[in-house]
Amino acid sequence: MPALYAKPAPPSDDKRWKIVETRMRRMGDRPAALIEALHAAQEAFGFLDESALHYVGDTLGVPHSRVYGVATFYSFFTLKPQGEHTCVVCTGTACYINGAKDILTGLERELGVKPKQTTADGKISLLTARCLGACSLAPAVIVDGEARGKVSATDLVAQLEAM
Amino acid sequence: MSEQPTAARPIRRRVITEEVHEGPVRARAFVCEAASCMSSLAHDVTLRLGEAAADAGLNDVLVKRVGCLGLCVAGPLVEIPETGQLFSNVRPDDVEGIIEALKAVKETDERQPQGAFFEKQLRVATENMGRVDPESLDDYVERSGYEALKTALAEMTSTEVREVVTRSGLRGRGGAGYPTGLKWTTVAKAAGTQKYVICNADEGDPGAFMDRSVLESDPFRVLEGMAIAAFAVHATEGYIYCRAEYPLAVARLRSAIRSAQRAGFLGTNIADTSFNFDIQIRLGAGAFVCGEETALIQSIEGKRGTPRPRPPYPAVSGLFNCPTLINNVESFASIPTILRKGADWYSAIGIGKSRGTKVFALAGRIVNTGLVEVPMGTTLREIIYDIGGGIPDGRPFKAVQTGGPSGGCIPADHLDTQVSYESLIELGSFM
Numbered sequence: 001m002p003a004l005y006a007k008p009a010p011p012s013d014d015k016r017w018k019i020v021e022t023r024m025r026r027m028g029d030r031p032a033a034l035i036e037a038l039h040a041a042q043e044a045f046g047f048l049d050e051s052a053l054h055y056v057g058d059t060l061g062v063p064h065s066r067v068y069g070v071a072t073f074y075s076f077f078t079l080k081p082q083g084e085h086t087c088v089v090c091t092g093t094a095c096y097i098n099g100a101k102d103i104l105t106g107l108e109r110e111l112g113v114k115p116k117q118t119t120a121d122g123k124i125s126l127l128t129a130r131c132l133g134a135c136s137l138a139p140a141v142i143v144d145g146e147a148r149g150k151v152s153a154t155d156l157v158a159q160l161e162a163m
Numbered sequence: 164m165s166e167q168p169t170a171a172r173p174i175r176r177r178v179i180t181e182e183v184h185e186g187p188v189r190a191r192a193f194v195c196e197a198a199s200c201m202s203s204l205a206h207d208v209t210l211r212l213g214e215a216a217a218d219a220g221l222n223d224v225l226v227k228r229v230g231c232l233g234l235c236v237a238g239p240l241v242e243i244p245e246t247g248q249l250f251s252n253v254r255p256d257d258v259e260g261i262i263e264a265l266k267a268v269k270e271t272d273e274r275q276p277q278g279a280f281f282e283k284q285l286r287v288a289t290e291n292m293g294r295v296d297p298e299s300l301d302d303y304v305e306r307s308g309y310e311a312l313k314t315a316l317a318e319m320t321s322t323e324v325r326e327v328v329t330r331s332g333l334r335g336r337g338g339a340g341y342p343t344g345l346k347w348t349t350v351a352k353a354a355g356t357q358k359y360v361i362c363n364a365d366e367g368d369p370g371a372f373m374d375r376s377v378l379e380s381d382p383f384r385v386l387e388g389m390a391i392a393a394f395a396v397h398a399t400e401g402y403i404y405c406r407a408e409y410p411l412a413v414a415r416l417r418s419a420i421r422s423a424q425r426a427g428f429l430g431t432n433i434a435d436t437s438f439n440f441d442i443q444i445r446l447g448a449g450a451f452v453c454g455e456e457t458a459l460i461q462s463i464e465g466k467r468g469t470p471r472p473r474p475p476y477p478a479v480s481g482l483f484n485c486p487t488l489i490n491n492v493e494s495f496a497s498i499p500t501i502l503r504k505g506a507d508w509y510s511a512i513g514i515g516k517s518r519g520t521k522v523f524a525l526a527g528r529i530v531n532t533g534l535v536e537v538p539m540g541t542t543l544r545e546i547i548y549d550i551g552g553g554i555p556d557g558r559p560f561k562a563v564q565t566g567g568p569s570g571g572c573i574p575a576d577h578l579d580t581q582v583s584y585e586s587l588i589e590l591g592s593f594m
């Protein structure tokens with residue numbers, strides 16, 4: 001399904017747009033590539049701003065309203081910039097009964113962040129996730145993409161503060 | 164074809180061990196590198212063991228990364244398969260005991276039983292778990308991998324393959340338990356030239372990590388199962404829809420797909436026949452509902468994952484409105500073994516209308532958290548006490564939850580229930 005219009009130019013000459021462009025081209029620049037393209041953009045930039053949503057939509061021939069609809073439907077996508085580091089706390093059943101709640105309370109008390117928030121100094125974003133499939137390590141957290149198991153609130157706060 | 168490099172390259176400790184390993188292998192150390200153990204430094208253990216074996220001049224020892232050894236709670240785990248010795252909670256700076264044990268392995272040693280946790284299980288979908296390097300096609304082939312696909316392509320018709328699956332009694336392992344052979348037949352007979360095969364690897368239920376362990380430990384098995392299915396239903400394109408929260412599973416799948424393509428097990432003219440089939444990965448993006456098949460299909464099409472009413476069923480009108488076979492990871496993972504060992508072998512296992520085996524993830528307040536596979540009909544008591552080791556600190560058992568949010572909690576007075584699709588539904592729960 002070749003596009004009937006010229007492909008839009010990337011929002012800026014930032015090299016990372018190349019990655020996004022390539023991923024879409026490999027999938028034939030078809031509307032079905034939307035979610036993969038959003039994954040690529042978020043991997044490259046950390047979050048999806050308006051220019052990313054528009055660029056992806058225009059390339060794939062998907063209306064902006066639908067791009068926005070998809071980006072907000074999936075909780076993995078974030079439209080706000082993230083802190084320097086991210087900490088994801090698993091709140092699935094096994095982690096929950098093994099102390100995920102205490103971890104969240106601890107982080108809120110010591111760092112002043114609630115889930116989906118970033119610390120005032122822009123250092124740490126706190127997120128929660130449903131089961132990470134690491135139940136045998138409950139409670140599990142992911143710090144900057146690396147899974148850690150059997151964590152305690154105190155240790156985690158210390159580690160995050162040291163970063 | 165056999166000269167082609169198959170395994171993905173970055174297996175550093177293999178290189179380390181190969182330097183010192185010239186003659187035959189006397190002893191091996193298998194290190195679990197599935198996600199649970201990885202997050203407790205299993206990879207460092209592998210590297211360190213390789214170095215320590217080299218330092219000790221052990222030139223007949225192979226240190227190998229494998230998938231989940233099943234007993235995640237005690238990870239990182241190292242097993243010496245020659246003796247059956249299992250080392251738990253291994254630290255990278257504490258591998259001397261394993262080196263000594265490796266030194267002591269003699270040719271006359273026999274594998275010792277490892278206790279109820281291992282002995283009460285029957286492994287089909289997980290038969291290679293903890294035995295093969297998940298990124299090595301050679302390892303997979305050595306354990307009869309791709310025999311089933313080759314036989315199917317060379318000696319069987321699509322109809323015959325479907326008959327074997329039907330007679331085996333296999334039912335969908337994704338929850339609903341729909342007969343797999345029947346579903347395959349519907350797709351095969353549906354009108355249309357373009358057909359798709361989808362593997363549902365969204366695994367959203369909290370506490371469930373069966374599919375993840377299979378993908379991380381033995382990804383080729385899922386690819387082979389999908390290829391056999393594609394042949395049986397006349398599909399040429401496949402998708403694996405995997406949760407983005409499973410980065411290690413995704414990485415291992417990507418590596419396995421590349422190796423299978425290079426060795427001619429995916430792509431055009433598979434195993435030197437006229438059969439063509441290729442697989443792409445699609446990442447989920449954190450929506451539980453996308454495990455439901457119609458929502459999942461919407462998501463692969465790049466849309467919001469909103470379920471739609473059925474019929475039409477995906478088997479008739481699914482991805483891009485074409486007939487689509489969608490099965491769960493564990494369902495596909497059972498296929499190669501069923502074809503290899505036969506429908507009669509598989510259907511002899513089980514109880515009532517639930518044939519074969521089922522993989523369970525044990526999690527929560529239980530002594531042995533980890534992954535187990537048992538024949539259908541095993542009682543909850545055997546799973547929780549004999550295999551799972553019971554409740555920590557000898558506390559009383561209160562309830563077990565099965566089947567995720569669609570399932571329910573089963574109280575203590577039903578501990579002697581034999582697990583099957585029917586018995587769990589009768590108790591108001593779900594597989």
Ligand SMILES: Cc1cc2nc3c(=O)[nH]c(=O)nc-3n(C[C@H](O)[C@H](O)[C@H](O)COP(=O)(O)O)c2cc1C
Nearest residue numbers: 335336337338363365366367454455456490491494
């Ligand atoms: C809300 C909901 C969530 C589901 N999640 C999953 C899932 O995570 N994995 C899965 O394989 N099937 C899931 N299913 C079942 C699928 O819709 C589908 O029946 C299954 O993938 C078919 O494969 P099978 O026949 O091999 O079981 C879910 C169903 C519902 C209604």
Ligand code: SF4
Nearest residue numbers: 092094095131135370
């Ligand atoms: S990781 Fe395990 S414990 Fe944590 S939520 Fe997931 S399933 Fe539950």
Ligand code: FES
Nearest residue numbers: 197199200231235
């Ligand atoms: S993840 Fe290591 S034993 Fe399961």
